[in-house]
Amino acid sequence: MDEIIVELKSVSKVYDETVALDGINLYIRKNEFVTLLGPSGCGKTTTLRLIGGFEQPTDGTILFEGRDVTDVPPYKRRVNTVFQRYALFSHLDVFENIAFGLRIKKYSEKVIKEKVGRMLEQVNLAGFEKRDVNSLSGGQQQRVAIARALVNEPEVLLLDEPLAALDLKLRKEMQHELKSMQKQLGITFVFVTHDQEEALSMSDTVVVMKDGRIQQIGTPVDIYNEPKNAFVADFIGESNIVDGIMRQDYVVDFGGATFDCVDFGFAKDEEVDVVIRPEDLVLIPAENAKLSGVVSSVNFLGVHYEMFVDADDGTSWLVHSTLMEPVGTRVGLGLEPMDIHIMKKVRP
Amino acid sequence: MKRSTLFPYVVWMALFIIVPMVLVLYYAFTVPTESGATWSLENFARFFEPIYLRVLWRSLRLAVISTVICLVIGYPAAMVMSGNAFEQKHVILLLFVVPMWMNFLLRTYAWLTILERNGVINVVLNSLNLPSLNILYTEGAVVLGMVYNFLPFMVLPIYSVLSKIDRGVVEAAGDLGANAFQVFAKVIFPLSLPGVVSGVTMVFMPALTTFVISRLLGGGQFTLIGNLIEQQFLVVGDWGFGSSISVVMIVLILLSMAIMSFFEGEEKDVALW
Ligand SMILES: Nc1ncnc2c1ncn2[C@@H]1O[C@H](COP(=O)(O)OP(=O)(O)OP(=O)(O)O)[C@@H](O)[C@H]1O
Ligand SMILES: [Mg+2]
Secondary structure, eight states: OOOEEEEEEEEEEEETTEEEEEEEEEEEETTOEEEEEOSTTSSHHHHHHHHHTSSOOSEEEEEETTEEOTTOOGGGSSEEEEOTTOOOOTTSBHHHHHHHHHHHTTOOHHHHHHHHHHHHHHTTOTTOTTOBGGGSOHHHHHHHHHHHHHTTOOSEEEEESTTTTSOHHHHHHHHHHHHHHHHHHTOEEEEEESOHHHHHHHOSEEEEEETTEEEEEEOHHHHHHSOSSHHHHHHSSOOEEEEEEEEETTEEEETTEEEEOSOOOOOTTEEEEEEEOGGGOEEEOSTTOSEEEEEEEEEEOSSSEEEEEEETTSOEEEEEESSOOOTTOEEEEEOOGGGOEEEEOOOO | OHHHHHHHHHHHHIIIIIHHHHHHHHHHTEEEETTEEEEOSHHHHHHTSHHHHHHHHHHHHHHHHHHHHHHHHHHHHHHHHHSSSOTTHHHHHHHHHGGGGSOHHHHHHHHHHHHSTTSHHHHHHHHTTOOOOOOTTSHHHHHHHHHHHHHHHHHHHHHHHHHHSOHHHHHHHHHTTOOHHHHIIIIIHHHHHHHHHHHHHHHHHHHHHOOHHHHHHHTTSSOOHHHHHHHIIIIIOOHHHHHHHHHHHHHHHHHHHHHHHHHHHHHHHHTTO
16 A cells, blocks of 8 residues: 555656746555646646656656656556546447557457446446447546546556536536545546545545645645645635734734744744634634624525624634624634644745 | 528529539430430430440549549648648648649649640750650549649548547547557547548549540540540530430449448448457
């Protein structure tokens, strides 16, 4: 389980003028479900294409089980890809699409029938063998694309936003199916998405990227609870990010008051980002609260209310709560020391 | 509303397509008598005399040869133009298209001056102390004229299909283990078949029916079916026989179109090998 299967060593990729990747270091363990997460244009697809061999890095090396594969073409890598736009072969039916890789490898007709048949069962497309791929729904095309890649039993499966085109319900279903397939087959998945919820719910490891750099690598729980910087905090779930000053270890000033916290190791009076999750803020009576303000808007989001509270110093706090206070009410905001996350300011 | 907008087209089609067709059919299936005309298959019987069958055979043969040559030259050209490797691809595209802006007769006459006894080619050969070539008024010259004139009709449809092929599909094939040759054989070529079919159709049809190229570059020695029809109408004045050859021709064309569309329909299975 701990064996490293793919490794990127200070890999950079420059297109003409754009730096798509800027010195990425990343290793992926066998049987791991790794998700590359980040905003549009941050280099997720580029990273995947480098692993797949469709692009050559401008700089750095890519290792596969310790072997340098930087110059190995895609068809010689034991990696298969599910492309962002499926890229099915429109001149072939469902069966032949899935059989494509097996035919290239010259398997016997019998073996091909058997493997493709089993794969079709797995992706719930049994009986679709002779269907024209253009006549399939988005979700079905998606499954064909996954089956076409998986039937080759790759060591690593690369998936580039495979669920982006699906509606919410189908998407949830496919997330579940993909995850269970990955567990069952014991294949390493490298999954690209810009949907943080998808990343958190499916992955063993999340890689958060921005502007061609890795911001943080960790388990979903780590990334959510211990974001390394304000960008990660903001990107993974919603956050309140305000300026603060670290008075000393375990003491921070923000919002016009002094709070106890659990962070240490900053310089005295260092300027920091203070990150607080909206669900960690609780509404309390205004009288004995360090933070207080007036409710300026309320939205009902199904499970909880989303409220903005304008504090006296002008900061607007986002609060998630199952309880609601009407607009114009004066409320206090309570929070525990461990809910205050202190982050070094990143200077752009 | 719909009816009224369709009206001009209906009139147009009636005047310029249906009426001529009916006339051709009428002339083909009748022979004149003193009191008018009677139904007869006499005109068709004549066509099956050996001398005319030889003309038909020659027309088919030259048309097939020209089409094959156009395909062999045109497909790689279309591939180069649709690829990313070549920066100046619009220049090549223009090279193929520009001659088409010029009159068909002029283009063919131009070849006369290149190929003739004292033409460009022989002048160059002579200046190198090489013997002159007799290219003009050979079958080769006729084929050359056809290939030259009809090549763009092969290149353009293939080019347009090739340039629409999603690069992702090509990458997917590579991802699944196909090398460059396999990618071409199993993905690019099958996907480009519709372009090939329409290219072949668009070259084969005019090559089969041309009479200008064979007259100018063949010097009248290589009578093709088009020349035969022209002769019957304009020289001999036998409209009945001319019309019957035209009908045979139309049947041939419909037949080859049927064969072509059969291939287009079978495209899926062709790709399976
Ligand atoms: N072939 C290319 N030529 C030039 N620039 C490119 C090319 N491919 C990607 N880029 C640039 O590299 C950067 C990273 O692109 P990439 O496709 O990896 O982003 P991404 O994270 O996958 O984004 P998205 O979520 O929108 O798919 C972008 O600025 C993009 O414009
Ligand atoms: Mg992308």
